[in-house]
Amino acid sequence: MNKVKSAKGAEEFKIPGEDRSWHPIAKKLWRYTRRSGQVRFYEPSDWAVLYSLCDDISYYKKANKRSGQMLASIMSALSSLLLTEGDRRRVQIELQRGGSEGDAESSAVADMEAWRRKLSG
Numbered sequence: 001m002n003k004v005k006s007a008k009g010a011e012e013f014k015i016p017g018e019d020r021s022w023h024p025i026a027k028k029l030w031r032y033t034r035r036s037g038q039v040r041f042y043e044p045s046d047w048a049v050l051y052s053l054c055d056d057i058s059y060y061k062k063a064n065k066r067s068g069q070m071l072a073s074i075m076s077a078l079s080s081l082l083l084t085e086g087d088r089r090r091v092q093i094e095l096q097r098g099g100s101e102g103d104a105e106s107s108a109v110a111d112m113e114a115w116r117r118k119l120s121g
Contacts, residue, residue, distance in 0.1 A: 013044045016051065023061040026054040029083075037095040038082045046081060053077055 018030040033039060033050060056074055060066060082088045
């Protein structure tokens with residue numbers, strides 16, 4: 001089994017603003033991502049990738065003729081930024097809504113108990 005390597009993340013980073021010329025959907029993606037829970041894992045390079053993708057989305061949405069291949073490439077790249085629940089589940093990240101840390105811990109304990117029962121089973 002490979003050991004996970006870790007390194008210190010970037011120091012404090014100011015997230016850039018959206019480009020005012022972007023298509024409204026690209027602007028929404030940028031704004032909503034800024035408010036999403038998974039961004040606590042983002043590094044400056046992740047923000048640069050998202051910025052570039054929002055630019056691509058804007059170009060795609062404004063194009064007279066849209067390419068299915070370009071859309072597939074954009075969606076694939078967005079997946080790497082864990083923007084959907086399915087993407088986050090794939091890497092075992094679960095975001096909690098409301099509640100408290102205690103609720104999340106209780107859920108983790110219940111999950112561990114379920115796994116123990118399944119394994120001893």
